[in-house]
Amino acid sequence: MPDRDSQACETWRLFIQVLAVERSRLPTIASELGLSEAQCRVLELLDPSTSVSMCNVARALDCDPSNVTGIVDRLEARGLVERSPDRADRRVKKLMLTRVGKELRARLLERLAEPPAQIRSLSLSDQRALCAILQRVSGPARSSG
Amino acid sequence: MPDRDSQACETWRLFIQVLAVERSRLPTIASELGLSEAQCRVLELLDPSTSVSMCNVARALDCDPSNVTGIVDRLEARGLVERSPDRADRRVKKLMLTRVGKELRARLLERLAEPPAQIRSLSLSDQRALCAILQRVSGPARSSG
DNA sequence: TATTGTTATACTCTATAACTATA
DNA sequence: TATAGTTATAGAGTATAACAATA
Numbered sequence: 001m002p003d004r005d006s007q008a009c010e011t012w013r014l015f016i017q018v019l020a021v022e023r024s025r026l027p028t029i030a031s032e033l034g035l036s037e038a039q040c041r042v043l044e045l046l047d048p049s050t051s052v053s054m055c056n057v058a059r060a061l062d063c064d065p066s067n068v069t070g071i072v073d074r075l076e077a078r079g080l081v082e083r084s085p086d087r088a089d090r091r092v093k094k095l096m097l098t099r100v101g102k103e104l105r106a107r108l109l110e111r112l113a114e115p116p117a118q119i120r121s122l123s124l125s126d127q128r129a130l131c132a133i134l135q136r137v138s139g140p141a142r143s144s145g
Numbered sequence: 146m147p148d149r150d151s152q153a154c155e156t157w158r159l160f161i162q163v164l165a166v167e168r169s170r171l172p173t174i175a176s177e178l179g180l181s182e183a184q185c186r187v188l189e190l191l192d193p194s195t196s197v198s199m200c201n202v203a204r205a206l207d208c209d210p211s212n213v214t215g216i217v218d219r220l221e222a223r224g225l226v227e228r229s230p231d232r233a234d235r236r237v238k239k240l241m242l243t244r245v246g247k248e249l250r251a252r253l254l255e256r257l258a259e260p261p262a263q264i265r266s267l268s269l270s271d272q273r274a275l276c277a278i279l280q281r282v283s284g285p286a287r288s289s290g
Numbered sequence: 291t292a293t294t295g296t297t298a299t300a301c302t303c304t305a306t307a308a309c310t311a312t313a
Numbered sequence: 314t315a316t317a318g319t320t321a322t323a324g325a326g327t328a329t330a331a332c333a334a335t336a
Contacts, residue, residue, distance in 0.1 A: 005265075007272045012260035014279035019164055024207065038303060055317055062169065064305055069319055071303080091312045091317040115157035120150075121283045127152045130278050134159035138266045183326060200294060209328055214296060216326080236294040236335045 018118050029111045033104060034078075038071050040108060046081065048102045051094035053086065080104060163263050174256045178249060179223075183216050185253060191226065193247045196239035198231065225249060 030040045038061070045060050046052060054072065058065040072095060075081045080101035086092035097105060122130065175185045183206070190205050191197060199217065203210040217240060220226045225246035231237035242250060267275065 004269045004272070007269060007276065008260040008265045008267075009258055011267075011272045011276045011279065012264050013258065014276060014282070015163070015264065016167070016257070018160070018279070018282060019167055022161070022164055036302065053317080054319095058318095063303085065318065066306085066320080067304060074302085086317095089313075089317085091310095093318070112161070113154055113158065115153040118282045119157050119160065120153045122153075122156075122278065122281060124149045124152060126278045126281060127149070127156045129274060131152065131156045131159060133267065133271045133275050133278075134156065134163065136267060136271060137159070137163060137263045181325065198294080199296095203295095208326085210295065211297080211329085212327060219325085234294085234336070238295070 018116075021116055021118055025116060026112075029108070033108055033111075035104075035108070036071075036074075038067075039075055042068075042071055042075060043080070043097075043101065043105045043108055044112075046095060046097050046101070046105065048097050048105065051084070051096040053092045053094055054083075055092075057095060075101070163261075166261055166263055170261060171257075174253070178253055178256075180249075180253070181216075181219075183212075184220055187213075187216055187220060188225065188242075188246065188250045188253055189257075191240060191242050191246070191250065193242050193250065196229070196241040198237045198239055199228075200237075202240060220246070 026037060026040070030037050033040075035043065041061055042057060045057060052060075054068050055065055057072070058068045061068065072081060072083065076083060079098055082096050082098055083093045084096065086094050119127070171182060171185070175182050178185075180188065186206055187202060190202060197205075199213050200210055202217070203213045206213065217226060217228065221228060224243055227241050227243055228238045229241065231239050264272070
């Protein structure tokens with residue numbers, strides 16, 4: 001059905017235009033916080049209440065574990081995260097946010113959550129409709145609620 | 146009036162979830178074509194029918210002109226683009242796609258235009274509604290400068 | 291003097307391969 | 314043998330500063 005396909009293409013085209021703005025937002029936010037984009041991704045990933053192993057970070061970032069060493073080295077040098085050995089498996093190192101790291105992560109999430117002017121410019125009813133549609137998008141990590 | 150603001154935040158949150166998928170799509174498409182993401186951006190930027198100066202590429206990429214030298218060096222080494230001096234201003238070098246470059250650019254744009262499963266999964270009426278709303282999004286007044 | 295493009299330098303991210311210490 | 318993390322190495326993107334050619 002070319003009808004639906006062509007509609008999807010046009011929708012996607014418009015979607016990408018909004019994406020282009022976001023693409024320039026992240027580097028800006030990152031540099032304002034003195035972070036690289038990769039460091040932001042690790043910070044986002046780390047839950048303040050739990051610890052994560054280095055290899056799980058690598059899996060989440062979809063990169064080689066050797067990269068995580070360097071990224072975490074720099075985060076640790078800034079006092080944002082801490083490595084500690086896992087008692088159950090001594091090969092594993094667990095990563096945890098420091099107090100400062102938790103604070104910076106909160107600021108980062110706050111900035112990332114700020115809707116850009118493009119979204120804010122929409123009328124309330126458009127925003128509600130957009131929201132409703134996006135909730136019906138079936139994504140890889142869709143959760144209830 | 147947190148009503149509209151909170152609606153915008155929630156809408157943006159959902160928007161970002163779709164964007165997260167795109168973030169992993171671009172590197173995949175790029176590597177399939179044997180390109181880096183920066184090289185893709187330059188290729189996208191170059192209109193097959195006109196030429197662009199190096200400094201305009203730098204402006205469009207929002208990066209230092211010294212970076213463009215390296216990126217274009219590699220594109221040129223692969224025979225995708227050509228530098229030629231501007232007759233009117235001999236400081237300027239104009240960039241143009243080669244025949245091979247035009248072909249690869251077409252393939253790149255084709256891949257980028259493919260709507261991801263998340264968009265295709267929406268019903269036709271949802272896609273139409275989404276499209277209509279996105280058309281009402283006001284861009285950031287093309288602030289290329 | 292200002293602009294265009296380049297080079298030199300340094301830092302970060304990225305992948306691969308080899309290594310260690312555990313398991 | 315396999316896995317977790319590191320190191321070594323190389324390539325690419327990024328920024329700054331200095332430079333030559335040109336305006």
